[in-house]
Amino acid sequence: MALIAANNLAIHQMQAATNSWPADLYDDLLRQSVQGPAPVNVIRAEPELGAPARGGLPKTIARRTANGWTLTGRKTFATGGTALAYHLVWAITDEEEPRVGHVIVPADSAGITWHQTWDHLGLRASNTHDVSYAGVEVGEENFLEIPKTDGVYRDPAVATGPTGFGHPALYVGVARAARTAFVTYARERVPTALGRPIAETERIQAIAGEIDAQIVQAETLLYGTLLRVAADDPAVAAGLSLVKVQIARSVIAAVQTAVAALGNAALTRHNPLERHLRDVLCVRVHPPQEDTALLAAGRALLRG
Secondary structure: OHHHHHHHHHHHHHHHHHOOOOHHHHHHHHHHHHHOOOOEEEEOOEOOOEOHHHOOOOOOEEEEOOOEEEEEEEEEEEOOHHHOOEEEEEEEEOOOOOOEEEEEEEOOOOOEEEEOOOOOOOOOOOOOEEEEEEEEEEEHHHEEEOOOEOOEOOOHHHOOOHHHHHHHHHHHHHHHHHHHHHHHHHHHOOOOOOOOOHHHOHHHHHHHHHHHHHHHHHHHHHHHHHHHHHOOOOOOHHHHHHHHHHHHHHHHHHHHHHHHHHOHHHHOOOOHHHHHHHHHHHHHHOOOOHHHHHHHHHHHHHHO
């Protein structure tokens, strides 16, 4: 649910920054949000292409009609599933000079089919499935073009922006939950050979300190960076993708340290640490992935 919330907040933050949605559609989304949960998400990945941030164009097509567009294609890893109120679908137009953008699709539109494909290591409650669009009709204003840079299309997910920090924040929360589970277990576990809680041993205390250090590092990077963004620091934008990489490394290290220290007990399904480990590993999938972020940063540095 936290991932669905992060995705939803990102859409609203982007709308606040760009005001790109048609007024009537966004007003409808807000009305639904007042009445109850009305999540919205960008639906981008495709079975053939994989992650859009690594390049390529969508296979999903928006075709011109007399009244707007029809949308046809299949997407994968669509988080939110049937709970979504609106889909923001990455697509390419069938025009003579094709444009790439996102199509705003009301979730109750005819022609949408969900395929129950989610069988993942972590985030199992995120309702992330495949979805197909078979001639889904939308208005002309529902297509939001992604502007080109110097005449060339570059995917916006190639680099992390402030909006994308909802995802690292989610996994900082996972690491915090793992820390709580570790502390609870350490206080309650009393081996017969020891005769007291393992929390009273220096080894476990040092491990707890290491877990805390990793979380403090992740939190400091997260909050410090966002404070710089809020203060309009012009130097912060170039390093956002690297900050995401370092937060990911820290939260994974925190959870893995806890699991390694407790051994089998931490890997059993009744222990929450097993779930926290599965969930925290998913931080790596959010674009840009670590290798692309490091490559881009290294190239920029060496160019001088």
